[in-house]
Amino acid sequence: MGSECIRCTLPGVHPLAHLDANGVCRPCHHHERWAPTPEQREELVTEMRLLLNSTKGEGSIDAVVAVSGGKDSSWTLYEMARQTPLRLLAVTIDNGFLSNQALDNARRIADIAGARHEIFAPPLNDMRRLFHAAAETELHPETGQGRASSICNACIAVIKLYCLHVAQREGAPLLAWGWSPGQAPLSSALYRPTASMLDIFVSRQREPLEKVFPGGTDWIFEPTFCEDDVTPRFVHPLALWDYDERSIVAQLEELGWQRPQDVDSTSTNCRLNGLGVALHQRRYGYHPYAYELAGLVRTGSMSKRESRQRQLPLELNPDIMQISKELGLSEEIFR
Numbered sequence: 001m002g003s004e005c006i007r008c009t010l011p012g013v014h015p016l017a018h019l020d021a022n023g024v025c026r027p028c029h030h031h032e033r034w035a036p037t038p039e040q041r042e043e044l045v046t047e048m049r050l051l052l053n054s055t056k057g058e059g060s061i062d063a064v065v066a067v068s069g070g071k072d073s074s075w076t077l078y079e080m081a082r083q084t085p086l087r088l089l090a091v092t093i094d095n096g097f098l099s100n101q102a103l104d105n106a107r108r109i110a111d112i113a114g115a116r117h118e119i120f121a122p123p124l125n126d127m128r129r130l131f132h133a134a135a136e137t138e139l140h141p142e143t144g145q146g147r148a149s150s151i152c153n154a155c156i157a158v159i160k161l162y163c164l165h166v167a168q169r170e171g172a173p174l175l176a177w178g179w180s181p182g183q184a185p186l187s188s189a190l191y192r193p194t195a196s197m198l199d200i201f202v203s204r205q206r207e208p209l210e211k212v213f214p215g216g217t218d219w220i221f222e223p224t225f226c227e228d229d230v231t232p233r234f235v236h237p238l239a240l241w242d243y244d245e246r247s248i249v250a251q252l253e254e255l256g257w258q259r260p261q262d263v264d265s266t267s268t269n270c271r272l273n274g275l276g277v278a279l280h281q282r283r284y285g286y287h288p289y290a291y292e293l294a295g296l297v298r299t300g301s302m303s304k305r306e307s308r309q310r311q312l313p314l315e316l317n318p319d320i321m322q323i324s325k326e327l328g329l330s331e332e333i334f335r
């Protein structure tokens with residue numbers, strides 16, 4: 001096993017690690033210098049509480065919530081419904097490989113939350129083509145590098161564009177994501193992009209997808225905002241609520257949420273995840289969740305031991321080979 005940050009377990013080969021002579025990574029130094037103090041954190045929590053309790057949309061929706069049916073997004077939806085008076089629209093993208101159990105979970109939690117629920121399924125052949133391309137090359141190296149597998153990043157780009165499109169369509173002032181505190185830092189938990197920032201955001205997600213579909217498609221959306229438009233605010237409530245994975249899963253299970261059995265152990269929603277992980281580990285020598293797991297260690301939500309355990313190399317099991325066949329990939333891709 002190669003070197004890793006002595007504080008957070010981020011592998012030394014990770015592109016953002018830049019371990020110093022003492023074996024401490026750059027994100028840990030950054031965290032030390034910039035992480036909010038307990039007082040600042042309390043201020044942010046208060047600000048979020050106010051925001052989530054007083055925001056009203058132009059139409060019938062106050063917040064669009066991206067929900068895959070996995071534990072984090074299901075929990076985000078449920079808690080937003082429980083803690084706030086917001087009128088919620090849950091949006092699920094069925095990428096053709098989402099576990100049926102995850103879809104059931106999304107429906108169930110949306111129902112319990114009293115949220116409207118929209119499921120959007122792009123054409124399966126297009127999704128296969130997209131994931132085939134993402135397996136072969138890194139489609140989102142700039143936005144996704146070191147954060148997730150290429151396959152996940154391709155899917156996340158579709159999800160981001162669609163959810164932003166829905167927020168615009170509904171005039172919803174809030175767009176909520178179920179990012180864990182390891183995926184999205186506290187400093188970005190209540191982020192209002194300007195129209196020009198959103199333009200950049202949209203083209204960064206869109207351009208790599210367009211390369212796969214040079215003739216265009218009608219399901220890769222291009223939400224555009226003018227300077228005087230009110231842009232939706234991006235909220236990541238999990239960065240501000242106490243995040244304890246075991247307790248989240250236990251509470252969801254009491255609501256009837258069930259862990260899918262047809263996904264690998266690092267996922268609670270998608271059958272493609274194992275393939276994405278295996279390819280990423282072979283290509284780059286570290287786990288695509290390493291950055292998130294290290295972030296959870298850094299913020300005290302996970303032990304180093306557990307983070308290391310979850311970063312172990314994933315074996316090429318029959319499920320991964322089956323999915324890879326479904327995408328029409330050759331076995332050469334694992335060499």
Ligand SMILES: [Zn+2]
Nearest residue numbers: 005008025028
């Ligand atoms: Zn570190």
